[in-house]
Amino acid sequence: MASKFESSIQRGCDFIHDFSCSPCEENGFNTEAHHYCTQCTKYYCQNCVSKHDVLYQKHALFGRKDVKKWEAAPGAVDALESCGMHPGEALKLVCADHDQLCCHVCVAVDHRQCSKIHPIPDVAKGIHRNIEFQQIPKKIAELEKQFELMKEARMKNTTSLKKTRTAISDELKTIRKKINEILDKIEKATLQDLDGIIAKLEKNIKKDIKTCDQMTIELQNMIAAFQTKSKSSESKSYIAYRKSRDIISQANDHLHGISTIECYNVTFQANNLIEELLSSIKTFGAIEEQTVTIKQRKDPLSDPNHVFSVAEYKEYNVKMSDDKYPCNIHGVCEMPSGEFVIADGNNSKVKLLDKEYRVLDHCDVPGNPFDVCHIDGNEVAVCVNSELHFINASKGKLVTTRKLSFTHDSTAAAHHGGQLYISSGTALYVYTMSGQKVKMLYEGKSGERMVEKCAISNDGKTIYIINYFKHQLIKLDNNGNKLALLTDPDMRYPTGVHVTPAGHVFVCCELFNTVLQVDNDGKKKMTTVVRKEDGLNSLQDLFFSSRTSSLIVGGVKDTLLVIKLN
Known part of the structure; x- marks a missing residue:
């Protein structure tokens, strides 16, 4: 029923x-x-x-x-x-x-x-x-309190954002003032050059005018004397004749000298480099949104000085059937899709790997690729001799799109804030994306391989470079000022340096085949992650994948070593 x-x-x-x-x-x-x-x-x-x-x-x-x-x-x-x-x-x-x-x-x-x-x-x-049911009012009251506290925190955040806006605005004004001062100095120097040339030409003109006045007076005196003396004795007339001839000759010489210059003039050819440089710069600097999240526990990937330990090692073969020589992996970078791009120096190839480190595609380059860095989206840049080749990695294919040429070698590359950081082996330069040189940021003082590789922190404020022959890791600010210098017995002939988005610093070295983790300040070694006995050989470069919490290490070997970290 x-x-x-x-x-x-x-x-x-x-x-x-x-x-x-x-x-x-x-x-x-x-x-x-x-x-x-x-x-x-x-x-x-x-x-x-x-x-x-x-x-x-x-x-x-x-x-x-x-x-x-x-x-x-x-x-x-x-x-x-x-x-x-x-x-x-x-x-x-x-x-x-x-x-x-x-x-x-x-x-x-x-x-x-x-x-x-x-x-x-x-x-x-x-x-x-x-x-x-009985606990509901208490829970609601607690939530109300939390929302009130959150509202208060957000209101304070609004105030702090306004202060930040004011502070950045003041910094922009300072930058603008410095630029104006530089432009004022350039203008002053140009005007000084102009005034110097004008003064010189005016002096020449005054000299010519004075010569014209003097010769006019002499000619007038001579014509008067000639007219008077010519009616006297023949001797006096002869003397007047001879002097007149000399004055006429002298006057002709002066007139010829002056008349060869029709007029004095000054021209100006503007230096277009200044306008081109300023036009290529869109902003005074990168303004980035930052979100500070509250974590219940400390996430090691967010702590720049968390000391990692090794969980496991795996090797993946990256040799292709048509490779003539053993692979020599000079550069490694990860794409947003999780695929990897590596630079094989011995075989003059750039190779695209899937998430399982299997070779999907490759493209040949005209020389030994010495480094590779991710630019944006599907684009990477590869250092080849004195050139930077831009390659698009999309849908499992590599396609070269354009290249930049430099007047120096290109041994390492990094990208941040729409600017390229290019190492020549002896110095570190900053270029625009169109290849316009902005400045030389840092220069080594004693020969080659003083700037072997470079890496830039996520905020762009810190740059790490390695000095190969002096066995050094150098920390710079974004103006090229040296902040720290590190040497260590395990760091012999460093060849690669990498900074994770959270600020962890890793260095690989060729002689002892070591991978070191360095503190964020660049002042001390925190741990030696791997050593030669782990099976590595002549390390050249490394990359940390936050996606898998793994170090991808390349060297003179047909395999990549993938080190899973705790």
């Missing part, structure tokens, strides 16, 4: 009403209400309202034209009991299949097939004795 509840669902399931008749609903029927009684605080259909009127002739009723008064009436469904899906309908039921509160409309529309639907009064029995 079906329950009263089940029959009510069957008899009223096809109709959705904003207000249902209260007496009908109590008897298991879903009937649309047309009247509301403010004193009974109940809804009535046409049939039930007639019975109501017989019993309560003096009660005030609102019809459908006053339905807005129904919603505001004391008997209307309050916000707590109102169905979120069907406003105006009261929550009367619980669907245990979906663990969801329902009104009659919810059941009729969305829960026809559900078998475990119970009236709320049945489920709610004993709720006041439920410990979890």
Whole structure:
């Protein structure tokens, strides 16, 4: 035998009403209400309202034209009991299949097939004795307090952001002032050159004018003397003749010397390099959004001085069938997709590897690629002799798109903030993406391989370089000032340096085949991660994958060594 509840669902399931008749609903029927009684605080259909009127002739009723008064009436469904899906309908039921509160409309529309639907009064029995129910006010109060604290923190954050904006604005003004001072000096020097040339030419003009005046006077005196003496004795006339001839000759010489220069003039050829450099720079610096998250426990990947230990080693063969020589991996970088690009110096190839370090594709380069760095998106840059080759790695293929040429060797490359950092082996330069040299950031003082490789911190404020022959790791600021210098017995002939996004610093070395972890300050070795006995050979470069928490190490070997770190 079906329950009263089940029959009510069957008899009223096809109709959705904003207000249902209260007496009908109590008897298991879903009937649309047309009247509301403010004193009974109940809804009535046409049939039930007639019975109501017989019993309560003096009660005030609102019809459908006053339905807005129904919603505001004391008997209307309050916000707590109102169905979120069907406003105006009261929550009367619980669907245990979906663990969801329902009104009659919810059941009729969305829960026809559900078998475990119970009236709320049945489920709610004993709720006041439920410990979890009793703790609700406390939990709500705690959450309210947390939201108040969060609001207060956000308001303070707003104030701090305004202060940050002011501070950065002041820094921009300082930069602008320095640039203006530099431009003022350039302008002053140019004007000094101009004034010097103008003064020299004016001096020449004054000299010519003075010569013209002197010769005019002498010629006038001579013509007067000649006219007077020519009427005297022949001897005097002869003397006047001879002197006149000398003056005329002298005057012709002066006139010829002066007339060879039609006029003095000054031209100006603007140095377009200044405008080109300024035009290539879009902003005074990189402005980056930073989000400081609250962590329940310290995440080692976010602590720049967390000391890693080795979990396991694995080797992956990267030799191709047409490689003529053993692979010599000079450069490694990871793509956003999780694929890797490596530079094989011995075989003059750039190779694309999948996430399992299998070779997907390669492209040949005209020389030994000495380093590779990720630029943006699917683009990498590869150092080849005195050139930088840009290669697109997409859909499992490598395609060379363009190249830049330098007047020096290109042995290492890094990218940050829309600028390229290129090592020549002896110095570190900064270039625009179009190949315009911005400045020489740092220069070694004693021969080759003083700047073997370079790495830049995630915020762009710190640069690490390695000096191969002096066995040094050098830390610079972004103006090229030396901040720290590290030497260590395990760091012999360093060939690769890498900085993770969190600031962990790793260095690989060729002689002892060691990989060192260095503290973020660049002042001390924290640990020697691996040594020669681990099977490495003539290490050349390394890269830390935050995705897998692994060091990918390359050297003179046909395999990459992947070191999983704890």
